[in-house]
Amino acid sequence: MTEALPRPHKLSGLVPAVTFLRTTNLVKSFGSKKVLNGVNLAIAECGTTAIVGPSGSGKTTLLRLIAGFENPDSGSVELNGQAVAGAAWVPAHKREIGYVAQDGALFPHLSVAQNIAFGLDREWGTRGRVATAKRVAELLDMVSLEASMGARRPHEISGGQQQRVALARALARKPKLMLLDEPFSALDAGLRVATRKAVADVLHEAAVTTILVTHDQGEALSFADQVAVMRGGTLAQTGSPFSVYTRPADRDTAEFLGDAVILDALLQGSLATCSLGWIPVRHATTQGKVRLMLRPEQIRITADGPIRGTVVDTVFFGPETTVRIKLSPMGGPTGGGEVITIRHWNAAMARPGMELNLSVIGEGVAFPAGAD
Numbered sequence: 001m002t003e004a005l006p007r008p009h010k011l012s013g014l015v016p017a018v019t020f021l022r023t024t025n026l027v028k029s030f031g032s033k034k035v036l037n038g039v040n041l042a043i044a045e046c047g048t049t050a051i052v053g054p055s056g057s058g059k060t061t062l063l064r065l066i067a068g069f070e071n072p073d074s075g076s077v078e079l080n081g082q083a084v085a086g087a088a089w090v091p092a093h094k095r096e097i098g099y100v101a102q103d104g105a106l107f108p109h110l111s112v113a114q115n116i117a118f119g120l121d122r123e124w125g126t127r128g129r130v131a132t133a134k135r136v137a138e139l140l141d142m143v144s145l146e147a148s149m150g151a152r153r154p155h156e157i158s159g160g161q162q163q164r165v166a167l168a169r170a171l172a173r174k175p176k177l178m179l180l181d182e183p184f185s186a187l188d189a190g191l192r193v194a195t196r197k198a199v200a201d202v203l204h205e206a207a208v209t210t211i212l213v214t215h216d217q218g219e220a221l222s223f224a225d226q227v228a229v230m231r232g233g234t235l236a237q238t239g240s241p242f243s244v245y246t247r248p249a250d251r252d253t254a255e256f257l258g259d260a261v262i263l264d265a266l267l268q269g270s271l272a273t274c275s276l277g278w279i280p281v282r283h284a285t286t287q288g289k290v291r292l293m294l295r296p297e298q299i300r301i302t303a304d305g306p307i308r309g310t311v312v313d314t315v316f317f318g319p320e321t322t323v324r325i326k327l328s329p330m331g332g333p334t335g336g337g338e339v340i341t342i343r344h345w346n347a348a349m350a351r352p353g354m355e356l357n358l359s360v361i362g363e364g365v366a367f368p369a370g371a372d
């Protein structure tokens with residue numbers, strides 16, 4: 001099987017990507033419940049992969065198998081070309097993997113410095129206090145925390161700072177692979193973006209191959225160079241953020257990764273006819289009656305657009321307003337009259353009852369009719 005691995009950000013375009021982690025047909029059940037049902041994932045060295053999917057789809061279980069906290073029922077995990085589960089077994093502490101959990105899991109009774117020192121190898125105990133303190137200071141600096149923070153307890157620093165300490169502790173042993181299990185989900189929106197950026201920068205700088213598990217589609221698309229969409233214990237789609245967002249493999253994936261406008265259409269060759277007119281479709285795999293998907297931002301309010309519709313209602317979100325529009329019948333094979341939801345930056349341009357002209361930019365994606 002030839003896999004198109006994303007190009008790791010540390011390598012130039014001339015250097016082929018090297019697979020650092022590979023899982024093959026990973027299966028795992030708890031009691032009678034099959035949680036992983038044949039997971040095949042390949043991750044490039046120094047690459048960043050986001051695993052995204054609904055609650056209970058098996059994301060954390062997959063991370064735990066990669067980390068070595070659980071054994072697969074069947075299938076294998078290879079790190080750097082060496083089997084660590086399946087054909088052989090390498091215990092968690094010998095896999096050179098760092099793990100940061102959702103809540104950071106810092107020890108509340110230890111200072112920040114002691115928490116980080118806990119992450120160091122045992123041999124640091126023999127190097128003396130000065131050497132350990134120097135290494136802890138380096139790690140604090142790496143995650144952009146002041147050395148003076150070392151004396152504080154976890155409850156005396158912010159949630160974002162706690163996550164950076166957890167990252168520093170996980171980086172202490174210089175892992176080759178970092179597993180981040182929803183590490184930003186407890187942070188509020190502003191801190192979340194800033195912490196995510198800081199963590200991404202540290203890992204990028206240290207050239208650590210990274211897997212991020214998240215519920216958050218925006219986080220997955222912005223953090224990673226590869227996105228793996230998990231559903232029901234398998235990977236429904238794996239690809240670059242751009243390709244999974246603009247060319248989702250199926251309707252569930254399309255709707256999981258963002259808002260979608262989905263209309264009945266008739267596909268002939270590479271043109272779909274629907275209430276929005278004739279929309280080009282790339283890589284059409286089916287013909288005839290289809291469900292056509294567009295992203296809301298592909299549908300624009302324009303003075304001379306060929307499609308007409310009437311505003312049903314709007315919801316103001318600040319920088320943008322969502323606008324529900326009832327499409328006018330276009331004639332042709334589809335009846336028209338569907339209500340779609342788009343987004344617009346100017347709330348004043350769309351008020352309930354207004355008639356608007358619309359145009360569509362880019363291509364649609366066709367899914368077989370009746371598949372949903």
Ligand SMILES: Nc1ncnc2c1ncn2[C@@H]1O[C@H](COP(=O)(O)OP(=O)(O)OP(=O)(O)O)[C@@H](O)[C@H]1O
Pocket residue numbers: 030035053054055056057058059060061062215
């Ligand atoms: N040790 C365990 N024993 C029994 N069932 C488990 C165990 N670990 C996970 N499960 C079950 O496996 C399923 C998948 O869990 P997992 O935590 O991997 O999903 P997830 O995609 O990470 O979910 P979430 O996003 O909610 O964290 C769930 O139904 C969960 O209850």
